[in-house]
Amino acid sequence: MNITQSLFESEHICLGPINYDKDPEIEARWSEDADYLLMVGLEPARLTSPAQIKKKYEAIEKRQEEDKDLFFFTIRMRADDRLIGFARLEWIDWSNGCGYVSLGIGDPNDRNRGYGTETLRLLLRFAFDELNLHRLTALIPEYNAAGLRLFTKAGFVEEVRRRQAVNRLGRRWDLLHLGILRDEWEAQRAPNESTRERLTSF
C-alpha cells in the first residue's frame, strides 16, 4: 500500500472537479462540434447553452450524491488547470463489481497527444485500486477508431458486438462492448506500480 501515490494526477493531466464559473462556456463551444458529439455519445446532437450545461452539471452532482453509481471527473491540464475533457465511471454494480468507463477530449487540438491514454490509466487505477471493482466495460461504436485504439492499447478486449445497433451518418454500425478484468490490468501495469512491489517495499 502506498497511500501517498496520487490517484488524480499523471504526467500532463489531472482529474478534477467541475468549475461552475469556467467550464460551462468551454463545453458550450464543444457542443457545436459534430465530430466531438459523434464520438462522446449515442444521444442526438444538441446545441447547449452555458446555462443548460450548468443545470446538467447540477444533475450529475445530484446523481453522484443520491445514486452512488457514478464518479464524474473533469480532465484538466496540470500546468494551468485548463479544462480539456470529461471522464466517467458509471452504472456501478457494487455487488458484482462491475462498471462502465467513458471519456472525451473536447478540443481537436488536445487530441492525439496522449492525454486520453493518461486519463484512462488514472481511471483504471481508480476503478481497481480505489473502488475495488472486478471489471470495466466501454461501449464504442465501430466508427470510433481512436476510441477503439485507446481502449485496446490499455488492455481492453472485444467481448460483445451488438450488430447494427448504431444509426449514424446514414448507415448502420456495430456497437462494441470492450471489457477489461482486474487481473488483466494488474498483469500489464508497470512493475514498479504492481501491488506485490508495493507490499514488499514496506
Added chain:
Amino acid sequence: MMNDLFRGELTRLAAVDAEKMSKAWERWNRDVLFRRLLDNEPPTLWSAKKIQQWIEKELERGDQRFSFSIYPLDSERLIGFVELNVASWQHGNAWVGIGIGEREDWNKGYGTDAMRLVLRYAFDELDLYRVSLGVFAYNPRAIRSYQKAGFVIEGRERGALLRDGERSDVLVMGILHSEWEAQQGAMQEASGG
C-alpha cells in the same frame, strides 16, 4: 383480426394490473432461483403494498417502456411478465426482459411464445431496428428459448456476475428486424401459407 397482435399459440399478453401483478411478485420474489435467473441485483423481499407502489410508478414512465402481463390463452391465471424498454428511438434499439414466475410453468413453451409476441410488437408496431437482451451463462433454458424466438448470441461480458463466490459471464443476444422478417417468411412457407 381483433386482438391478433397480442395473442399467440399458447399465451396472450395483457395490460399490467398493478394489484394483481404485485401479489404475484410478492410470491415470485421468495423463490431465490427465479430471482437469481432474472437479474443481477440482490433479491429484495418487498411487501405487496410496496411492490404495487413501485409498479404504478414504473407504469407512469411513459413512452419508452412497454410492459405486459402474460396469461395462458383463455385463462385468467397470471403467469409472468414481459417488458420492452426502448433505449433509443433514433437508433431503433430496445432491451427486453421476461419472466415466468412459477417453476411448474417453465419449459412449457410459454416464455418463447410470449417473446415472439413481443418481438412482433417491437417490429411490426414500433418499427424498431433491433432488440437486445442480457442473459446469464448459467441459464441455458432461457438461452435456448431466446434462440428459438430468433435471437443470436452477440458476445459475453466475462465474469460480470458474482454469486456464491463464483464468477459467471453475462451473454448479450440480439435480433434484427430483417432477421425476424426472414423468420416469419420461412414459418409461413413451412406451414404452407
